[in-house]
Amino acid sequence: MRCRKCAAGATVELRRHHTAFCNEHFLEFFERQVQRAVEHERMFTPDDRVLVAVSGGKDSLALWDVLRRLGYQTTGLYINLGIGEYSAESHRKSVAYAESRQAELILADIPETYGMGVEDFARATGRVSCSACGLSKRYLFNKVAREGGFTVVATGHNLDDEAAVLLGNLLHWQTEYLARQAPVLDSTHPGLVKKVKPFFRIAEREAAAYAIIRGIDYIVDECPNSVGARSLLYKEALNVLEQAAPGTKQSLYWGFLEHGRPLVQGRGDADLRACLHCGQPTTGDVCAFCRMTERAAERMRIRRAGVPTATTSTTSTASIS
């Protein structure tokens, strides 16, 4: 198979695009895809300060890498979730990338700040791990971005991720979740920072190919808590379809954005106000993160004085430059 652009031997085949590229032209294609997503969806401009959520995995490090090359102002945010060796390894990969590229990385440490990790939150409050983890990450993305004066948070969610979440929401017809699924979530409250997913057009294996060709050293292991997770099951089912009909994931997700989402628009909207405890935006009096951490602290017999309030910082932010 030959590269579509230069007729050299192709290294990456993109079945859903009926094409193939050599390394050099794949990188060119990939970066153009991301740039187009950023511009077309009005995610941010070169004037924005973009906080890139970095997990040490291929998607987030590839995203950070592309955005830096495209000339955007980026800072990484790594959150230590306290998941044993998995967190230790993902921390090392994130720091190594930042140091080797002279890129600024903010570190937030959940066990250091809250005296326990996300698995403890989950155990103490009867949530599943992935729920406690997701809630914690969304909370800290917004808090760190807001405190650091960032105008937008970018995450590495790719087409496979979004299609799997969409399939899950459709299998259970969660119309409020459907309404909130989009590549751009604009700020709807002064305390809520805009969130974007510049890889929503990028397949998982394309992000992996980019990371490998660019020599990015990322953590390959999945989070140990994701074993048996529904999202992996949904990906498996979609892979059965994609294998037989390349382009299925794209058709599902892009079709949803064009035809499905307008049907549910507005269903996920809620009036936001400042959490009475931490000041972050919430639909109730006290936000879900404060409720979770406070309940966990109580359960673990940690003194209430350790609970975050609006006036204490909940992240340890150390810049690496």
Add this chain to the structure above:
Amino acid sequence: MRCRKCAAGATVELRRHHTAFCNEHFLEFFERQVQRAVEHERMFTPDDRVLVAVSGGKDSLALWDVLRRLGYQTTGLYINLGIGEYSAESHRKSVAYAESRQAELILADIPETYGMGVEDFARATGRVSCSACGLSKRYLFNKVAREGGFTVVATGHNLDDEAAVLLGNLLHWQTEYLARQAPVLDSTHPGLVKKVKPFFRIAEREAAAYAIIRGIDYIVDECPNSVGARSLLYKEALNVLEQAAPGTKQSLYWGFLEHGRPLVQGRGDADLRACLHCGQPTTGDVCAFCRMTERAAERMRIRRAGVPTATTSTTSTASIS
């Protein structure tokens, strides 16, 4: 494992219902499920004359069998599609069921009436076989029902069938098809007979279990044209999900009926009028079936005199009592 009702050894496990039954209580459960669907969705009453579309497969023969046992007035309709040995075998199974149960069966014969089978229609008009076949069956269901004074047509589509069609429609976001997917399609025109799917709550393997326990001899082979069909691919993907999370198909389809369908209601509606050639309801001047058969006849150099019009019968109806 024990039967939930009588503690005898269970023969049928229903994982999505977290239960199991012996033969006798499975049949009781199954028939109650169908009766509930018929009554709850107001499909028909004992006063209606129901035309049951029979293919010789487990679903349609099981449906016919249950409806007869529940005391509804039913007549079977078998359509010879002209698909070689598959049609011959399915014909034999349908006739054998009707004869052994003293049940009335109408036979419609496409090759005899049109001089060619559905595969010829497909070849001559550039359609895929399943499209030509589906169009032909829908056309004849309605035509035979209308001419025979039936008030409703019942088909054996089960939960697996409906979930697979729904998944396909979602993967391509065909909102007009989504709007028309329902267990009951009411008559919206004097020439259009109501269509119902009393098995929309019944899983494929439940229909098979019913047919086996009742000693119904059905054709096991799938239609040879369905090899590689998208519907089988969608079933495969849904089976991956159902295996890991029993109840997924039910959640997808029933959730759609409750939450998804109201979002698209009315999108599939169209003004119907009588086809200028055959008088059956259509959105245009000449219905899709007439256009297909006429084009096929032209292509196959068959004299135009053989084309059906509003005044000629297109079915050979032979009652077996």
